[in-house]
Amino acid sequence: MARRRSDDKRERILQAAIKVFARKGYFAARVSEIARKADVADGTIYLYFESKEDLLVSLFDTVMKEHIEQARAELLSAPTVHDKLRVIALHHLRAMGQNRDLAIVFQVELRQSTKFMERFTASWLQDYFALMGAVIEEGQNDGSLRPELPRKVVVKALFGALDEMVTSWVLSRRDYDLEKLAAPVVDLFLKGAASTRVATRRPAPAAAAAQGAR
Amino acid sequence: MARRRSDDKRERILQAAIKVFARKGYFAARVSEIARKADVADGTIYLYFESKEDLLVSLFDTVMKEHIEQARAELLSAPTVHDKLRVIALHHLRAMGQNRDLAIVFQVELRQSTKFMERFTASWLQDYFALMGAVIEEGQNDGSLRPELPRKVVVKALFGALDEMVTSWVLSRRDYDLEKLAAPVVDLFLKGAASTRVATRRPAPAAAAAQGAR
Amino acid sequence: MARRRSDDKRERILQAAIKVFARKGYFAARVSEIARKADVADGTIYLYFESKEDLLVSLFDTVMKEHIEQARAELLSAPTVHDKLRVIALHHLRAMGQNRDLAIVFQVELRQSTKFMERFTASWLQDYFALMGAVIEEGQNDGSLRPELPRKVVVKALFGALDEMVTSWVLSRRDYDLEKLAAPVVDLFLKGAASTRVATRRPAPAAAAAQGAR
């Protein structure tokens, strides 16, 4: 793993790539611009990465690897499944909320084509889903989560909800605190949107009124 | 062979574009290939669309317009808010599940760049969110949905969950029935993932230990 | 020659072509724009002209034919060779000075390529040169013009001088009276630029002064 001086350049190139991909988009991003921003020659990039595409892929791999490792570490200190879900949500939103450029790359640029997405889905994203799936399974086993829900659907719903929070934030002009959404998202995820005091099925209008508010 | 403008050429071009965009991706898609598949000359495309980009945008506009109109119509026959949410989920997943190529374009190709996404977010997607938001609001007003949940978060969570179902389906090699996921997604969304037998809030440490957490 | 209604359309197309060629340049000129300006359909142009190129060529032919006929007519009333040269210069500059768009087409657009220029040179321009050459010859025969000057050079010099007056005028932003240049050009052409009072060959500075006037 020791690459000495090289590692510095590799890192500089990756950071430059995040900025340029985020600002210009993957296709419009110019390898020469990334090189300029990383302060290396165009050709040097090809000593560290196979191609422009490999640069994007490596970027995803590097960041996701670290993200998942961190998530795993944070989960250790969460006692209950519900806590774990809170940790996951918080970690997810915090990681993205801390680096808007990175978030742009992850929410938009990495989704260039089915080819890319399949590749990502098959790699670290699979691991991420597995991580979440394990927590769900644990909850279904220990009785803290409804066991009748199809596990995959639950995982995808949670991921999808978090993912949409990030996408909305990325596309929004306002720079609100993404992290703050973790609590309501997990609350919604765990307790659902339905009011518990009211029948889920169609109440007669009168009945609905009679049931009153809270 | 009539020389009268229109015929069904515009529609043929759009259908061809969906297929080619889906298979090749927007950038890799060749206008000449779309033309060939639509059985028109390359130049003819430019009689109906301003540019390749306009083709993609028009495609989105055309489909979303119809989708939202249909959704609105179907909502009329749903008496309760919970029913309405079921209708939305079902309609969303059915529309995508019926045309895999279209789904690919919507889930992947349309999200190429912030430019596209901002544009889409600002147009029909806004309408779609508004439609969902109105249902949520109605539920919060009539007592069928928890009023304390931030409406925007609820909308995004629901959309995000549905969106992820579609994306997963698109990227999956298996051709399972996407529509079938509507029920568990809405169930999860309404009732939450937490088991009702267990407190949602962090249990007292003692209780947690007793439950055998972790 | 009778073309009835057609002739009107042909003329309208030619007039529209002059305007569009002058404003846009031959290559940038669009056939459809000429058609619009002439108030005919695109395809109609091809009922009167073989191609865009033929339109330019026909334009030249039509205008030059008339120009030369007029010049010939005006020459009839000029008694001396010197007068005739004045008539030619005046007619040349007046014709161009009266229609700036036409002048632009003649001075610029008609000189697209050697192919065009060779074609023009070989046709009416040849006639125009012959017309001027005949006058020069007449002058050299009747003693009014120096017989030792090579006739072709004289013709080209006169034409070149007039041509440059028009080109300068066309490119100039100021809209001065082109016609007024006929007199000095002919004066220069006939009497030369040299002061008759001074030796043409290099005088010793002192000698030059000593030689004084005339």
Add this chain to the structure above:
Amino acid sequence: MARRRSDDKRERILQAAIKVFARKGYFAARVSEIARKADVADGTIYLYFESKEDLLVSLFDTVMKEHIEQARAELLSAPTVHDKLRVIALHHLRAMGQNRDLAIVFQVELRQSTKFMERFTASWLQDYFALMGAVIEEGQNDGSLRPELPRKVVVKALFGALDEMVTSWVLSRRDYDLEKLAAPVVDLFLKGAASTRVATRRPAPAAAAAQGAR
């Protein structure tokens, strides 16, 4: 094969451009053909020139700069104004007569459009006219040229005459010696076409009749 920039590539490209522009015309000239003839890749041209148009403009600038510098240098050794005019004419015709392709580009291709012509007129051509104008002015001051002639007209007439000699030569199939025309042109320019035995001004009607005009 050195990888160092420049080499003589820029020059090779310019020479190739002269040939291709001359044979095909500016519009019909293909950048790829210029590249092939210069023995470089298509893209290499764009390392040295901004665009096809810039190639034409640069060509003009490069050649005119040198031409004017040479003319200025040669003028130093010409003692009288008449000599200077001979130098200018000779230099003009010799420069063009030495490189037919270059002459074609200058006489034909550079005059494609008012856009080009205005640009050229405003740059080096202005300098060239100024150079000639200075000589004319000198002559009008030292008494060797008629002071009553409008200087601008004189300059344009001389330039126009020389220009037409070159254009005729370019369009002619015969490859006569262009340079040889310098002497008669200057002779005509200085002494005029009129026979000194005859009055330049319109003779009295009686006299004209006596001379047997027409």
Add this chain to the structure above:
DNA sequence: GATGAATGAGCGTTCATTCAT
């Protein structure tokens, strides 16, 4: 390892021309 000049494949778009009506 690092450089950056050179490469050359690749494509969206235009528009003169055609021809069914």
Add this chain to the structure above:
DNA sequence: GATGAATGAACGCTCATTCAT
């Protein structure tokens, strides 16, 4: 004769990648 929708050939330029230095 007139129309104008449809055609499809044609090309300047970009930029990821290579490789001599």
